[in-house]
Amino acid sequence: xxxxxxxxxxxxxxxxxxxxxxxxxxxxxxxxxxxxxxxxxxxxxxxxxxxxxxxxxxxxxxxxxxxxxxxxxxxxxxxxxxxxxxxxxxxxxxxxxxxxxxxxxxxxxxx
Amino acid sequence: xxxxxxxxxxxxxxxxxxxxxxxxxxxxxxxxxxxxxxxxxxxxxxxxxxxxxxxxxxxxxxxxxxxxxxxxxxxxxxxxxxxxxxxxxxxxxxxxxxxxxxxxxxxxxxxxx
Numbered sequence: 001x002x003x004x005x006x007x008x009x010x011x012x013x014x015x016x017x018x019x020x021x022x023x024x025x026x027x028x029x030x031x032x033x034x035x036x037x038x039x040x041x042x043x044x045x046x047x048x049x050x051x052x053x054x055x056x057x058x059x060x061x062x063x064x065x066x067x068x069x070x071x072x073x074x075x076x077x078x079x080x081x082x083x084x085x086x087x088x089x090x091x092x093x094x095x096x097x098x099x100x101x102x103x104x105x106x107x108x109x110x111x
Numbered sequence: 112x113x114x115x116x117x118x119x120x121x122x123x124x125x126x127x128x129x130x131x132x133x134x135x136x137x138x139x140x141x142x143x144x145x146x147x148x149x150x151x152x153x154x155x156x157x158x159x160x161x162x163x164x165x166x167x168x169x170x171x172x173x174x175x176x177x178x179x180x181x182x183x184x185x186x187x188x189x190x191x192x193x194x195x196x197x198x199x200x201x202x203x204x205x206x207x208x209x210x211x212x213x214x215x216x217x218x219x220x221x222x223x224x
Contacts, residue, residue: 008151041217041218042218043201043203043215043216044213045214046212049212088153088154097142097159097161098156098159098169099156099213101153101154102153103151104154
């Protein structure tokens with residue numbers, strides 16, 4: 001079983017839709033959870049970061065972590081064409097330098 | 112803004128050549144990383160460094176080496192390039208361990224013919 005599983009999509013939604021992106025992980029030792037966004041021909045950039053179960057909100061973006069189910073989600077409200085990108089989840093264990101990335105979900109928001 | 116600069120955007124090399132990929136960061140970050148990104152496989156860590164002259168293997172170090180002689184510069188070396196090393200290579204840096212914010216360069220698309 002892979003450490004992090006992420007549906008690669010692609011996912012296509014109309015502008016204004018609510019988008020839900022998800023990852024599951026297998027190792028309960030993972031404690032830090034991130035979402036990165038990667039535009040075409042660019043490197044990933046950090047979008048959201050959390051280390052606890054529950055929700056964290058930043059504008060139109062909400063990161064949700066359920067440690068009991070080993071499940072993390074990113075919700076995008078009122079999606080915009082500028083949200084079109086690949087979204088990668090990333091997780092890290094305590095005391096580790098290494099992030100483990102999901103394979104990424106490619107999102108297209110259609111005007 | 113932190114800037115991570117990779118020396119080349121596109122690179123074409125022949126099998127057996129020695130290849131150097133250079134990365135420079137301008138924010139005095141302690142940690143630097145080299146990843147490769149392939150369709151269907153995602154981002155995979157090749158090597159990382161948490162200090163000058165220090166290096167640690169990542170998940171896929173075979174066929175690669177690294178050099179960090181100065182804090183701001185981290186080089187990835189392909190001693191004898193092979194076609195299966197055709198990939199997008201991404202360099203990243205971060206301030207300290209536990210800082211989740213990796214700053215990535217724009218990547219180098221390497222083609223080995």
